[in-house]
Amino acid sequence: MLQTVFLRLLRRASQSDAMENEESYLRRAAINAALDVIRSRQSDRAVELVEVPARGSEGEVTELRQALGQALSKLQPRSAEIFTLRFIEGLNNPEIARMLGISQVLVAVTVYRTRQQLRKELGKYLGDRS
Numbered sequence: 001m002l003q004t005v006f007l008r009l010l011r012r013a014s015q016s017d018a019m020e021n022e023e024s025y026l027r028r029a030a031i032n033a034a035l036d037v038i039r040s041r042q043s044d045r046a047v048e049l050v051e052v053p054a055r056g057s058e059g060e061v062t063e064l065r066q067a068l069g070q071a072l073s074k075l076q077p078r079s080a081e082i083f084t085l086r087f088i089e090g091l092n093n094p095e096i097a098r099m100l101g102i103s104q105v106l107v108a109v110t111v112y113r114t115r116q117q118l119r120k121e122l123g124k125y126l127g128d129r130s
Contacts, residue, residue, distance in 0.1 A: 004036075005029045064125045071121035075114060082107055083114045 008029045009022070072080060085091045085099070086107075093111070097104040 004033045008033070064122075067122055067125060068118075071118050074121065075117065079110055079114045079117075082110045083118075086111050 005026060009026060012025065072083075075083065082096060082100070085096045086093070091099070093104050093107045096107045100107075
């Protein structure tokens, strides 16, 4: 990543005669490079629901997907957002807290309660492990 930052600085310097604030540019370039890395990792972590292991027939898998969709639609918007960021996008609790401007404790509590709610809604499909 460091090489990327300096390559960006070099390209920028070759495009213009003088740079007003090199330190500021380096900071911004480092932030942008870090964001690029995070974005690339997030796209690698995305898992499609197609990968759900099927123990039963295709009809049962379809029924499970529909039940999951219905359970997710019953969530409060903030809970659904946090759940999606955590388990679909692959962000951790501190990243979610910074992104949403809330405390890590609130993120953790919301994740816990949302998982409990989804377990309750999907208990039939989870073998009533709730």
